[in-house]
Amino acid sequence: MxxxxxxxxxxxxxxxxxxxxxxxxxxxxxxxxxxxxxxxxxxxxxxxxxxxxxxxxxxxxxxxxxxxxxxxxxxxxxxxxxxxxxxxxxxSPEGNANAVAEHALGMLLALLRHIPRAVQEIRQQKWIREANRGIELKGRTIGIIGVGHTGTAFARKLSGMEMRVLGYDKYRNSTDLLYVTPASIQEISEQAEIISFHVPLTAETHYYLNRSFIDNMKNPFILINTSRGKVVSTVDLIDGLSSGKIRGAALDVLENEQFSLYTTKEKEVHEALMAFEDRVLITPHIAGWTKESKYLLSSVLLDKLSDLL
The missing domain is CATH 3.40.50.720 (NAD(P)-binding Rossmann-like Domain)
Incomplete structure (x- = not known):
């Protein structure tokens, strides 16, 4: 062939x-x-x-x-x-699910414990403790939207952190969801302090996080997005950060990941997002990018195509 x-x-x-x-x-x-x-x-x-x-x-x-x-x-x-x-x-989503889960957990901890800011302060020979007092995960409630391969892998990591993990997946039976307490979007909006997206980009999930979603959240919350950039409206995210409804954001993806192709408007939006400094952590779409996942992504494909190959 x-x-x-x-x-x-x-x-x-x-x-x-x-x-x-x-x-x-x-x-x-x-x-x-x-x-x-x-x-x-x-x-x-x-x-x-x-x-x-x-x-x-x-x-x-x-x-x-x-x-x-x-x-x-x-x-x-x-x-x-x-x-x-x-x-x-x-x-081959199975191939990098663990990598994405580890990255999401790492970003969440970095955000809650002010790690990037503290490291930068030490580089500047500043020894600041009280302003860097963090928040623990134990006892917190997180809502995972999309409980497929990566959502399940992330929930499994969190289950060892003594968190309350709510999970919603429109296309899976609640009895099939592992490591989460099945919940509706309404229940998540009423109880969650952290929201993590693990969904594909479709017409249905485009701008899933928008002004309406933010307004419906009862508690100020931390946002994690390691799925696709356009699942989150960046403009509405900025508004949520400005109002304090969104306490912080950990993003591995952006709406447009080609900086060289940014329009004037996109540059302005990105600068506005960066103005929140340590409340926003962004990595360059590397959540699933590990040495292990590079191999697993390929081996999963070979297994799935074994009858042809």
């Missing part, structure tokens, strides 16, 4: 495919235009989120049998059209 890989993957994935007799072409810098020109003979396509796999690309690939997404988010793939064409589409 001829397989095209359009992003950097674990070398074991390439070598294992080659050992099984497949012809593997790896081009992690390929452009959308070039992909549309060369994809015709390929039967397998392994991608990340760098390029959209839309109707035009799929139409240009008459021999395509599968599209494998290294990771979880599928918003850049026209899944319905691919399935109409008889193309199998798989992803």
């Amino acid at each position: 001829k397989i095209l890989i359009t992003d950097l993957v674990h070398p074991d994935l390439v070598s294992l495919l080659a050992e099984r007799g497949h012809q593997v072409t790896s081009d992690p810098a390929i452009s959308y235009k070039r992909l549309s020109e060369v994809i015709a003979p390929f039967e397998g396509l392994i991608v990340s989120t760098r390029l959209p796999i839309d109707k035009a690309i799929i139409d240009a690939a008459p021999n395509l049998r599968f599209i494998a997404r290294v990771g979880s988010g599928m918003e850049h793939i026209d899944m319905l059209y691919a399935q109409e064409k008889g193309i199998r589409v798989v992803s």
